Amino acid sequence: MPDALPGLFLGQSDADQPESLLFNRANRHGVVAGATGTGKTVTLQIMAQGFSDAGVPVFCADVKGDLSGISQVGTPNEKLIARATEMGLTLTPRAAPTVFWDLYGQKGHPIRTTVSEIGPVLMARMLNLNDVQEGVLTVVFHVADKEGLLLLDLDDLRSLLVYVGENAERIGREVGNVAPASIASIQRALLQVEQQGGDAFFGEPALKLEDMIRVGLDGRGQVNVLDSTRLMNSPRLYAAFLLWLLSELFEQLPEVGDPEKPRLVFFFDEAHLLFNDAPRALLEKVEQVVRLIRSKGVGVYFVTQNPADIPDSVLAQLGNRIQHALRAYTPSEQKGLKAASQSFRVNAAFDTAEAIQGLGVGEALVSVLDEKGAPTIVARTKIRPPASRLGPATDAERAAIMAASPVRGLYDQVLNRESAAEILANRHSAADQAEAQAQAQAKAQADAAKAAEIQAKADEKAQKERAREQARAAPRPAPAPRARASNRQTPMEALTKSVLRTAGSTLTRELMRGILGGLKRR
Template sequence: MNRKDQFIQTLNEGQTYKKDFIILGTGILDGEAITEANVKVPLKTMNRHGLIAGATGTGKTKTLQVIAEQLSLKGVPSVLMDLKGDLSGLAQPGEVKDFIISRSEKIGVDYEPMGLPVELMSISDEKGVRLKATVSEFGPVLISQILDLNDTQRGVIALIFQYCDTHHLPLLDLKDLKRVLQFINNEGKEQIKNEFGQVSAASVNTIMRKIIELEQQGAAKFFGERSFEVDDFVRTEDGKGVISIIRLTDIQSKPKLFSTFMLSLLSEIYETFPEQGDADKPKLCLFIDEAHLVFSNASKDLLEKIEAIIKLIRSKGVGVYFCTQTPTDVPDSVLGQLGLKVQHALRAFTAKDRKAITKTAENYPLSPFYETSEVLTSMGIGEALITALNEKGIPTPLAHTLVRAPITRMDILSPSEIDEVISNSSLIAKYNVNLDRESAFEILNQKMEKVEKEQEKATLPGPKPRTATRTSNDESLLEELSKNTMVRQIGRTIFRELTRGILGSFSRKR
């Protein structure tokens, strides 16, 4: 058997599947694309997570686009974090060009350009469906992370959440959080001291300043109602999975906001989705572009929680895919959980680069057909080293792959096309509304006004009303609050059967 036939046999035997799969491209041997050696990934293992890595300009984003397309065609919805603003073209068909037709013929697949169902979303000023979450749902761990608090300040935040959970004070937006901070530092100081112990005024003031700084970065637009329901990510149209593109181009300079939003989203999905078991295809796939932003600002404690979520969320039928320049951007504890690995070219300009390439090569299976470290530096645009998990969970043979071309537009949408996508959205009317429900800010203000009026009545000449005397002497402000502050809430802000989840965020028993 010659080398070519042996290559074809090795790849095909390692990728024999009983269930459905997607084709990412075809294997390359000695510079030649081998049509008979397609590189396939079974849908059954697409919830085992993955990595798309490579130097700038090597085709990572287009590979991400191809995977999202093929999943959509198989009825699997996905969520894409679009930090560079170049993924909106998924809504429009691609352009037929000679080099694309030639590439498709080498791979042995038909090229049928088409647009796919897309939902544009935003957590900032970008056009699209507004993604929001309440401060309560975010939880104390993530709030502390985004504010970059020390251990003492984190303790204050934990105290606030405990107090508000116990006394039914909804923390919906940042002004609620600021008002509770003012309360524990002023009128509620003695009550808080009796129940929880002394709280440092310096810590409270520092937290207040950091919240104001966060507001100046635009975070006030994200915190509030109506909270986004992650079940709305899991939709299909005409049998195709809806691709939800979260447009994040205007928060590239705010990595803490992005990373904390991502962790909150993962936590919410984990807490909300039911166990799926061993299904034939994933329920949802998430693609995190510029993944280093998630990890570079995370503490050791938070990294442990990320690793826990990555391990556990697989059982919910959710696959998480990290897109970054080198595998070393992802912690080893997370990298070890990834099933699909797509490695585009790396460039060796310095001694440090060469060491990084050697280390990267060690992350991939050995192959009798390639010297991995050499292939890493010689691949062209649209080529990648790919290994996945087969249906039995065994890594497939490493294949130098000619990646198929996207069937959707390899460019962004025009402003008018963006407006058209948004006008056809069924979620805009649901989420793009401004709600300012009664919450901790209003409740504390109302109670303080009531106490002040009662104190004014108590100082007037003449006999004091018995009710006023009893209220001021026998009932503390804390007791008064706890008896009368249950407010009506909708959606996930209902304070009934709520528990704190893996990242301290709210989940609801189902």
């Protein structure tokens, strides 16, 4: 019976053989691919619930909202019951233990992390920065570490950008040129992320991974469903968040080698968003995380339309493959179809490329790793029906799940402890106060000097006034007696006056005669 198999029962092949994913090979990663409407979401749902039933916590993104139905008991119709009976499967409707998450805190518990934990590489990816701007952002993070400035939210990063811009000359001498134009570009990019609601992702309390890696008292693993219906409007934020979460798992979880079953299974839906226009440094980081996180007991499953969306360096590490139907009408689609068919181990019973195009809804080509770690021969498989609901949960049902959540109240309220923004604001405030005090002291000194000058002039004026008063009040000396002039003449004075009178009379007479004689001659 399928229920007794040592793995996750995926479905029944055309050869009436059960196709199961072995739990001890589930951490070797995998891919679920197929065109829109071919059944990828249902496959993801039955895999997530299958891992949960085995005691493995799961994280998956709900891009369209349909995956939220995993939290509700299924109501199988006649078609699903018939398919289960055909497979020899007893279909027992059952909901998975679900916790809803949402970066924006609207349809799930908010998820936050700090700017420091994101780091400059992922932040540059999120902001769509070029190489020069990413270099400046790296300098900003370096300055924060050097000066002990915590980068918790976007306000902290924005304040530090202003600080670096104001001190660009000093910082440039230490770590390289910091162009004001690059600072301005980063600030504009931050504004765009903030307008898209990305600022809700940064802050505290930051997510604790142990709140996602939970196993209930009934032995079932917690299914963490990230509502991504709004997040998909910001694809770079979506990709950067999921890669950050993978990186955190890689850094924090201890080495366990190859366990009997994974510690966590991580489904990365719309995986092509991670690799579109990704810089080489980011691709190297993805490849490193995928390659090494296996030893931490984490299985990563990329969900995308075509395996060609995933770089070869990453695709080569995905041992478990489930391929739904692909349509190949254009040359690029035909190229993708060929690449997908060549990634499977050949089955002599059919042509893989033709089989991929002829798959119906709910059918897939399956190749998983066997006990020896080798891929099995590809098999055309009917995917089993889910035990939980096909379709989304209602808002009321979602609210009820959140009210009973084990993390209720842990992340709902934002914390804002002192960080770079507050520290730099205090520095500016202290500098402004010091400048104001210096200005006030200088003004006081100037006022004192002016008052002293006015007082000196007033004292001088008063002193002069007192001198004049004293001069007016002093007694005047009596005037000296004048000598009386004598009218008596000396003999010489008398002779002189007589001679002058005689000469004057004689001259007068001569003149008169000359004048009168001239008149007579006429």
